[in-house]
Amino acid sequence: MNLLYSLLPLLFLCICRAVDPLGQFCNEDTNIGSNSKISANIDNLLAEVVTKAASTAYIATSYGNDPDEVYGLAQCRGDVSSKDCSSCIQDAAKQIRERCPNQADARIWYDFCFLRYNKVNFIGEVDTSLGILYRNVDNVTDPENFNPQLGALMDKIRSEAVMPENEGLGKGKTKLSPFVTLYALVQCTRDLSQIDCAQCLAIAVGNFPNFCINSKGCRVLYSSCYVRYELYPFFFPLDPNDTSSATTEVMVLYP
Numbered sequence: 492m493n494l495l496y497s498l499l500p501l502l503f504l505c506i507c508r509a510v511d512p513l514g515q516f517c518n519e520d521t522n523i524g525s526n527s528k529i530s531a532n533i534d535n536l537l538a539e540v541v542t543k544a545a546s547t548a549y550i551a552t553s554y555g556n557d558p559d560e561v562y563g564l565a566q567c568r569g570d571v572s573s574k575d576c577s578s579c580i581q582d583a584a585k586q587i588r589e590r591c592p593n594q595a596d597a598r599i600w601y602d603f604c605f606l607r608y609n610k611v612n613f614i615g616e617v618d619t620s621l622g623i624l625y626r627n628v629d630n631v632t633d634p635e636n637f638n639p640q641l642g643a644l645m646d647k648i649r650s651e652a653v654m655p656e657n658e659g660l661g662k663g664k665t666k667l668s669p670f671v672t673l674y675a676l677v678q679c680t681r682d683l684s685q686i687d688c689a690q691c692l693a694i695a696v697g698n699f700p701n702f703c704i705n706s707k708g709c710r711v712l713y714s715s716c717y718v719r720y721e722l723y724p725f726f727f728p729l730d731p732n733d734t735s736s737a738t739t740e741v742m743v744l745y746p
């Protein structure tokens with residue numbers, strides 16, 4: 492496993508909203524080469540994704556005909572406003588083509604949205620083959636108390652996420668002390684079945700005992716699901732009574 496570390500102050504992410512993505516993947520095994528049909532299909536697909544995802548916060552679609560058909564999926568985090576969603580997906584569509592100009596399989600992750608396309612139909616399939624993981628470098632001071640509370644909150648919101656009416660989203664908070672609240676959010680892409688969603692979230696949360704161990708905050712972003720917890724409010728509506736904010740985080744990307 493090839494780990495790539497870099498320091499990334501969260502403040503930067505929050506202020507610069509016309510933002511850098513959290514990560515991207517350009518599959519070098521899927522070079523388009525001189526096939527301009529695929530390129531054109533990707534551009535048309537992205538135009539459709541940007542237009543339609545604005546109203547539904549989610550789209551899974553395809554464009555073109557065999558053998559140059561391309562499949563695409565875009566989804567926003569379920570708690571963000573349609574305005575933020577729309578601008579996130581616009582950024583994603585623009586950036587993914589700049590960053591992966593020559594690949595038929597490309598993915599881009601932001602905090603508010605995720606976008607991918609591929610020549611191979613991936614829709615409806617769980618994919619945890621590559622993940623972007625962030626952890627806060629600060630550790631909790633009372634892991635014996637913290638970890639069970641984190642586990643309980645995660646269990647609760649994971650079970651919410653797989654209920655059809657929640658469209659893959661689960662979020663919640665637990666007061667750990669009068670001054671400290673734990674916030675967590677999980678989300679699956681909406682093309683997944685309940686069982687596949689549960690599986691993706693289980694794999695994501697499976698990183699907690701190793702990568703995230705005792706950290707004050709952690710994020711796992713896969714192509715099929717997103718999991719995050721923090722000791723400060725990060726999902727909408729923001730908790731007006733809690734002004735805690737993030738400290739420095741370390742980003743780890745793998746494989």
Ligand SMILES: *[C@@H]1O[C@H](CO)[C@@H](O)[C@H](O)[C@H]1NC(C)=O
Pocket residue numbers: 628629630705
């Ligand atoms: C947090 O814990 C990890 C692993 O237990 C350790 O490597 C790291 O240095 C700790 N961080 C701080 C800021 O003490």
Ligand SMILES: *[C@@H]1O[C@H](CO)[C@@H](O)[C@H](O)[C@H]1NC(C)=O
Pocket residue numbers: 730731732
């Ligand atoms: C904020 O605090 C006030 C007063 O204690 C309380 O009534 C309100 O429900 C709290 N809001 C949230 C979102 O927790």
